[in-house]
Amino acid sequence: MKILEAAHVSKSFDGQQVLKDVSLSVNSGDVIAILGPSGSGKTTFLRCINFLERADAGTIWFDGREYDLHSMRGSDISRIRMRTGFVFQNYNLFRNKTALQNVTEGLIVARHMPKEQAEQIAIEQLRRVDMQDRRDHFPSQLSGGQQQRVAIARAMATDPEVIYFDEPTSALDPELIGEVLSVMRDLASQGMTMVVVTHEMTFARNVSSRTILMEQGVIAEEAPTQEFFENPKTERTKAFIRTFMNR
Amino acid sequence: MSERLIGILIDSFTKILVPGLLYTIPLTAISFAVALVIAVFMALVQFMDIKGLKQFARFYIWVIRGTPLLVQLYVVFYGLGQLGLLLPPFLAGIIALSVNEGAYCAETVRAALESVPKGQMEAGECVGMSYLQTMRRIVLPQAMRTAFPPLSNSLISMLKDTSLVANITVAEMFMAAQRIVARTYEPLAVYIEVGAIYLLFSTVLTYFQRKGEKALGTYEFR
Numbered sequence: 001m002k003i004l005e006a007a008h009v010s011k012s013f014d015g016q017q018v019l020k021d022v023s024l025s026v027n028s029g030d031v032i033a034i035l036g037p038s039g040s041g042k043t044t045f046l047r048c049i050n051f052l053e054r055a056d057a058g059t060i061w062f063d064g065r066e067y068d069l070h071s072m073r074g075s076d077i078s079r080i081r082m083r084t085g086f087v088f089q090n091y092n093l094f095r096n097k098t099a100l101q102n103v104t105e106g107l108i109v110a111r112h113m114p115k116e117q118a119e120q121i122a123i124e125q126l127r128r129v130d131m132q133d134r135r136d137h138f139p140s141q142l143s144g145g146q147q148q149r150v151a152i153a154r155a156m157a158t159d160p161e162v163i164y165f166d167e168p169t170s171a172l173d174p175e176l177i178g179e180v181l182s183v184m185r186d187l188a189s190q191g192m193t194m195v196v197v198t199h200e201m202t203f204a205r206n207v208s209s210r211t212i213l214m215e216q217g218v219i220a221e222e223a224p225t226q227e228f229f230e231n232p233k234t235e236r237t238k239a240f241i242r243t244f245m246n247r
Numbered sequence: 248m249s250e251r252l253i254g255i256l257i258d259s260f261t262k263i264l265v266p267g268l269l270y271t272i273p274l275t276a277i278s279f280a281v282a283l284v285i286a287v288f289m290a291l292v293q294f295m296d297i298k299g300l301k302q303f304a305r306f307y308i309w310v311i312r313g314t315p316l317l318v319q320l321y322v323v324f325y326g327l328g329q330l331g332l333l334l335p336p337f338l339a340g341i342i343a344l345s346v347n348e349g350a351y352c353a354e355t356v357r358a359a360l361e362s363v364p365k366g367q368m369e370a371g372e373c374v375g376m377s378y379l380q381t382m383r384r385i386v387l388p389q390a391m392r393t394a395f396p397p398l399s400n401s402l403i404s405m406l407k408d409t410s411l412v413a414n415i416t417v418a419e420m421f422m423a424a425q426r427i428v429a430r431t432y433e434p435l436a437v438y439i440e441v442g443a444i445y446l447l448f449s450t451v452l453t454y455f456q457r458k459g460e461k462a463l464g465t466y467e468f469r
Contacts, residue, residue, distance in 0.1 A: 052369055078377065086373035092366035096388050106374025109384060158374060 001028045002061075003161050003193060006049045009058030009069060011041075018044050019055070020217040026162060026195060031188045033204035033225070034197045035240070036214035042197045043089075045214070046164050050086050051077045082110065085155030085163035090171045091147040093139040099126065099150045100135040103157045111158070118157075125153035129183050145176030149183055156187070163187075165196040201244045205229050213237050252433060256440055259427045263420050263441050267448065270337070270419035274409045278344035279402050285349030290356035291382075304353065311350035317411050319343045324415040340412040348405050352398060359394035360386065392463050399456040403449045410445075420444060 004026050011019040018041045026032060034042045048055040048069060055069040062080050093102050103122035107113040113121075126132045129149035139147050148168055155163050168184070169177040181203050188194060188207050198204060204211050204225065211228040213220045213236070221228065221237040232238045289307065292300035311319070324339040334342070363386050371381025413422035424441035428434045 050373065052373075078375065081373060082375040084373075086370075088366060088370065090366060092364075092370035094367065094370065094385050096385065096392070105371075105384070106376060109380050110375035110377075154374060 002026070003028050003030075004049075005061040006045075006069075007059050007061070009045060009048050010056050011044055011048055011053060012056055018217050019048065022058075022214070022217070022219055024049070024195075024212070024219075026193060028161075028193055029191050030193055030195075030210060031208045032195045032210045032212065033208035034195065034212045034214060035199070035201070035204060036212075036220075037240075040214040041217040042214045043166055046166050046195065046197050050081065050084060050164055052086075082158070083161050085158060085160040087148070087151050087155050087163060087165045087168050089167040091139070091144070091151045093142075093147050093151055093154070095139050098136050098138055099131060099142070099153075102139070102150055103154045106154065106158050121157050122153070125157045126150070128156065128186075129153045143176060144172045145179045148172065148180045152180075152183055152187070156192075162193040162195060165194060165198070167197050167199065169198070169200060199244075201241075213240055215240075252436055255427070255431050255433055256436055259424070259431075259437055259440060260444075262427060263423045263444055266418055266423040267420040267444055270412075270417055271406070271409050271448070274337070274340055274344065274412060274417070274419065275402070275406045278341050278348060278409075279405055281341065281345035282348035282352050282401075282405070283398070285345065286352030286356045287387075289349065289353035290360055291387075293353075293357050294360045295378075295382075308350045308353055311347055316343065316347050316408055317414060319347055320411060320415050336412070336415050336417045339415055340409070340417050344405060344408065344412070347408075348401060352401050355394050355397045355401065356390060359390035362393055363389045395460060395463060396456070399452070399459070402456075403452050406449055406452065407445055 002025060005024070007023045009019055009022045010017065018039075020041075022041070022045050024032070024045075034045070036042045044053060047053040048058070049060060051069075051072065058069040060067050060069055060072075060080075063083075067076055067080075093099075094105060097105060100119065100122050103125055104115070104118040107118035107121060108115055123132060123135065126135050129152055131146060131149050131153060134142060134146060134150075139150075142150065152163075152168075165184070169180050172180065177200070181200065184194070184196070184203070185207050196203075196208065208225045210222065211225045212222045213228075213234075215236060220240075221232060221234050223233070228237065229241060232241060289304040293304050320340065320343045323343045324334060324336060327334060327339075367385050367389065368378070368381050371385050372378065376384070409419055410421035412419055413425065416422075420441055424437050428437045431437065
């Protein structure tokens with residue numbers, strides 16, 4: 001079942017076009033890995049479809065309705081955001097809130113859920129990412145990997161239809177990457193719909209169902225993951241896979 | 248030191264301290280509270296880039312920071328009086344002091360708001376909170392924590408600035424000291440004494456500043 005479809009998304013920064021007519025369709029249960037060199041536009045694309053950047057052109061289809069990304073109303077944006085989650089490269093946990101409060105905040109403030117119920121959900125989600133013991137810690141008292149796991153719990157708690165991950169392990173020390181990827185692998189195996197911008201080729205290959213290579217603002221190749229890695233169609237993808245797999 | 252001088256100093260201590268408690272402290276507390284409200288408002292309209300209000304805030308800060316507090320006091324008390332708006336001196340003092348301090352504190356709060364990483368607002372919006380909800384619950388509290396030390400500076404500075412209100416006939420500490428000097432001809436001792444009482448007050452404020460920073464410091468920023 002199709003959850004969302006972004007079509008013909010374009011975006012320029014200061015006359016430099018970073019996204020050129022990019023389209024993506026997401027079905028329920030998909031785990032889509034978006035790969036690509038730095039500056040290829042993959043993060044910008046993710047930010048455009050969650051309205052953190054306003055696209056110059058393009059549409060998004062969500063829950064039976066199509067919206068124009070450039071002229072979308074704030075109330076429509078909020079309504080869609082209520083049903084999506086976003087995990088940032090540098091976690092962006094609320095610095096003045098504990099781990100538990102980070103997870104409950106969106107439930108209590110945005111969704112008007114009673115505090116007890118929100119805390120129950122939060123504890124459950126923190127347990128899922130194995131952070132329940134640190135629930136009263138502030139972000140500054142947690143390692144990067146722990147912060148990112150809390151951020152994933154925060155995204156999960158709102159029961160989203162899809163979670164976007166923007167390079168979730170790129171800011172982490174190498175020894176902390178594993179714990180975050182393992183949480184993400186668990187989510188994927190439980191059927192969570194995910195769109196993951198990443199540099200982790202192994203994760204893309206082993207976990208994702210579909211892989212996309214972006215380059216210079218366009219999609220260079222999109223294919224089911226196995227096909228993408230074992231039988232890439234474009235020279236560009238072959239070269240990209242060679243470079244990364246040989247590291 | 249002569250016995251007479253010691254007598255004057257002891258006698259004048261309560262005569263200075265009581266106006267301090269009756270005028271200087273309330274003037275400082277009330278004016279600073281109002282100044283904070285003005286400051287947060289002026290900082291927010293600039294930070295949020297609200298057309299019209301932002302320009303008004305810049306104009307307000309430009310005028311107030313560019314003119315002496317003493318002149319502002321005279322305009323509010325004597326100037327408005329000429330237009331028929333006769334304000335009680337204490338009230339005129341509060342207005343001038345809070346409008347004056349508000350301009351300085353607005354810049355402090357604005358800088359503090361700008362120091363909060365953009366990702367905090369984005370994270371709030373991504374969990375479904377509105378801009379204003381995120382501002383109130385996430386960004387502003389962090390900014391106020393950052394602004395706390397410089398705002399404490401402003402508070403201490405304002406405590407001392409209340410001495411200027413003697414010029415518009417408020418019988419606060421400094422005016423009490425001036426009266427005692429006029430009677431006793433002991434300017435050196437009495438003015439040092441009133442200075443010492445200001446120092447005492449600001450020491451207490453500094454103590455509370457340290458306490459407050461500790462209380463607010465339960466979460467440290469990276």
